[in-house]
Amino acid sequence: MSEWIAEYALFAAKLATLVIALGVLIVLVVSLKQRASGQGDDNRLRVVTLNERQRRRRESLRLAGMSPARRRRAHKLLRKQEKARRKGEDDASDELPSRVWVLDFDGDLKASRTPQLAEQVSLLSDELEAGDEVVVRLTSGGGLVHAYGLAAAQLDRLRDAGVQLTVCVDKVAASGGYMMACCAHRLIAAPFAVIGSIGVVAQVPNVHRLLKKHDIDVELLTAGRYKRTLTVLGENTDEGRAKFLDDLQETHDLFKRYVGERRPALEIDRVATGEIWYGRQALEDGLIDEVATSDGYLAARMKEKRVLHVTLEPRHSLLQRLGVGVSMGIERLGDRVIERVEASGWQRR
Numbered sequence: 001m002s003e004w005i006a007e008y009a010l011f012a013a014k015l016a017t018l019v020i021a022l023g024v025l026i027v028l029v030v031s032l033k034q035r036a037s038g039q040g041d042d043n044r045l046r047v048v049t050l051n052e053r054q055r056r057r058r059e060s061l062r063l064a065g066m067s068p069a070r071r072r073r074a075h076k077l078l079r080k081q082e083k084a085r086r087k088g089e090d091d092a093s094d095e096l097p098s099r100v101w102v103l104d105f106d107g108d109l110k111a112s113r114t115p116q117l118a119e120q121v122s123l124l125s126d127e128l129e130a131g132d133e134v135v136v137r138l139t140s141g142g143g144l145v146h147a148y149g150l151a152a153a154q155l156d157r158l159r160d161a162g163v164q165l166t167v168c169v170d171k172v173a174a175s176g177g178y179m180m181a182c183c184a185h186r187l188i189a190a191p192f193a194v195i196g197s198i199g200v201v202a203q204v205p206n207v208h209r210l211l212k213k214h215d216i217d218v219e220l221l222t223a224g225r226y227k228r229t230l231t232v233l234g235e236n237t238d239e240g241r242a243k244f245l246d247d248l249q250e251t252h253d254l255f256k257r258y259v260g261e262r263r264p265a266l267e268i269d270r271v272a273t274g275e276i277w278y279g280r281q282a283l284e285d286g287l288i289d290e291v292a293t294s295d296g297y298l299a300a301r302m303k304e305k306r307v308l309h310v311t312l313e314p315r316h317s318l319l320q321r322l323g324v325g326v327s328m329g330i331e332r333l334g335d336r337v338i339e340r341v342e343a344s345g346w347q348r349r
Helices: 002-037 050-064 068-091 114-125 145-160 176-181 208-213 238-262 279-284 294-302 318-324 326-343
Strands: 043-049 099-106 133-140 164-174 186-189 194-196 276-278 306-314
Touching: 043 050, 043 114, 050 294, 050 306, 099 114, 099 294, 114 145, 114 306, 133 145, 133 176, 133 294, 145 164, 145 176, 164 176, 164 294, 176 194, 176 238, 186 279, 194 279, 276 279, 294 306
Parallel strands: 099 133, 099 306, 133 164, 164 186, 164 194
Antiparallel strands: 043 306, 194 276
């Protein structure tokens, strides 16, 4: 009996191996065809009416607390009310009420979500009408200057479109994150959201002395006086260090000017010290306009207007689902570690 079980187990293992191998082969073929035809790279647009979602959830919550008999009666009543509501919408004027469009931006070191944000802005630009509002729920501790400069420029496109732009910060909008946030006509932050950090930082390790100690030479050849100011392997000079500091100061001046143009009432020289403030403190210093959460703000807007949440979800190929995206995950993990180190100055417990 035990011999038969062993043979059956061996057969089952071989069969499972064959099925898995065939499955992987099919997945590879399909995925390669998708890549060859350009499929799998587009983002999937998803629009959710938050008013409707909230109404359905309230109804589910209300029904959950009822007895079975009462729940059945309530179901019938709700169906009648739903029919009447839809009929009322059909009989109403074709003119749409002004709408609130909701976007999300969760920033990392490289502002990697900027392409999706740019596509969302381009899509909305053709749909926005007078009276519409765009709400951006922003979370970012900042990152690379050029990356966040581009992300902020996307929000400027909304600002220039002539619609109300509101930015809600529940956790953090610091450094490049605040550069984006200040583009808003109205900036709202939670009571303990981290705001500010209007400054520029750079750190460059240098292992030249370590290499020299082990008799390792590094040739650093440049054309142009300031092609390389500070390097990792070469010997840094006082002139190069001074130029690097000048570049940092110039970048900081550009940052200050950018914020000052969008929030002219702000005493920019007083707040552009690299410090951070919590929401209530930021309100006192004019860095934000209101202390509230994004949930509270949107709940209030849902009582007056249709609130539409717009997302672009990437279409992952089958190869990516099998783990081809592992390298990207490792890269993101490295970025997160750097972000944690950079944020240690304002993440207080």
